[in-house]
Amino acid sequence: MQLSRDDLKRAYERMFTIRAFEERVEKEFSQGNIPGFAHVYLGQEASGVGVCFDLGDEDYIGSTHRGHGHCIAKGVDVKGMMLEIMGKAGGLCGGKGGSMHIADLSKGMLGANAIVGGAPPLAVGAALTQKYNKTGKVAVAFTGDGASNQGTVFEALNMAVVLKVPAIFAFENNSYGEHTHVSYACGAPSIADRVRAFGMPCEVVDGMDFFAVLEGMRKALEHARAGHGPYGLEIQCKRFLGHFVGDPQAYRTPAELAEARAADALPRFRDRVLEAGLLDAADFEAIEAQVLELVEAAVQEALVAPFPDPARDLTRDVYVRYA
């Protein structure tokens, strides 16, 4: 696969933005600046960016509780995200959604989702719209190994085949549904086999390799855009941290955690691109500096931004008010 220098820069910029953003979320959460829960996407950057790389604003994605990375990969504004995660009035959802419900419909981002298995049925509907309106666009459901055990997901897979809609099911298999390993929770050893059993192709890709994810996704897109119906991807990746920030993870050995870090997709991408002589170290340094500045600015603005005003905002955006 040959990508232009600009594309390579864009890929790294997106992955590094997720990395820097999530590391900052972890820090701000620990300092008490982020209310509630935070489930970060550290380790899975190549998956989100690889899947979203060729998608436009008019293609849709549905996401999970671990959705920050999907948002960034889809081009959602980082500042609006940080404001939302801190519960500020200027956030993407006015502070009403928070980390687990960030949505930006203008970017084709149908929302992070706090219900495991929530997004796949919605993606079938978003794909139905594309088929109905003959847009040539697709809808992607990000979902996980944990969600692969939910009835809603089975129903969505089957219906996508029956309706022959341009839906792509991206199963990010990071080995853990919350605190339980996939080897315990999935009765059959292969998620891809399960997806295939519903009647669609499904490819297993190395989620720690951006190029592998992109290659798999390109096949999926070609298939879906050509009107052949849905496509599955089982993206095997690593979760660097626990289920949520602060999870002590006694269920994972230090060796396993070190192994996950050793498979890091970012240095792998950098080394490969440097080795091929496509970008040089200065290019990477420039991207990183620019991203860190962007994230820093987002945090600084979010920290001092006002919270919503209950008198004005609590009952805004409802159909009916009952005093």
Add this chain to the structure above:
Amino acid sequence: MSKKTYVQAINEAVRQEMRRDPKVIVIGEDVAGGQGATGEAGGVGSVFGQMQGLYREFGPDRVIDTPISESAIVGAAAGAALTGLRPVAEMMFVDFVGVCFDQIYNQAAKFRYMFGGKARTPMVLRATIGAGFRAAAQHSQTLHPLFTMVPGLKVVMPSSPYDAKGLLIQAIRDDDPVIFLESKFLFGMEGEVPDEPYRIPFGEANIVREGKHMTFVAFGAMVPRAVAAAEALAKEGVQVEVIDPRTTSPLDEDTILESVAKTGRLVVIDESPPRCSLAADIAGLVADKGFHSLKAPIRQVTCPHTPVPFSPTLEDEYLPTPARIEAAARSILVHA
């Protein structure tokens, strides 16, 4: 007797019942935790620690981790209950009930009546409820009215560590499906809890505080708030009786009606949007059966008719605050 938290009381109830009755099992997501992983299994014990240590004591046959499959969890609990076990199933957050409601209201709730009285379904479905944790719209609901309106379910909302233990033991020994709603907001609350097992019967309200001028009725996490408002009013000489029905179904109508007969004034505090809430339900009960006792309009203090907002400033106002409870009380004090 010793001081225990609400979470410890829940844990002790399940532990003691498991020791007493080998038919009692625990089933749910991460009730043990860490299954199949490289490290230690059993260390999670539910995300808020309610089932902590049970896996080590009773092992994987009786403390059963499941995939993230709520319909299968609830359905399996109902099926196991129908055939002789006493499952204590866990719904990590009550919000997830949306994924599996059929198994609750079309299946478990209906067996006894629909099968002509021949079936027993002795299952407990424990679920965490409530706002105040900045957990946003899909992890913060209470949903007790949804369960309360279903014939065939018993619905429990403990408001203290003492009640949590006694009501949960009753729930486990009960032969019908019981929805046991644990208020996240109360998890750290401490109180005196006897070490030995004891039961609190369903449908018997607790008069948390006696008074003669006004009646407050509140459930779960709203009970301490109602008490705080009652204490503030007491400083001005207004004696408020605070009633915690403990179970929304069966409901102790008599205690509520007797109290209103004495006080003539009623405020119902409910962590729920206002329509079809327990506040509306109890207001309806008193309007129907206690009308002649009333000296003033009934007031309902509820959440607004919105999903639970994430931002702290919004969520704090979403919940019924002691200030709002006090204001509602004052608004009916002036009536003769």
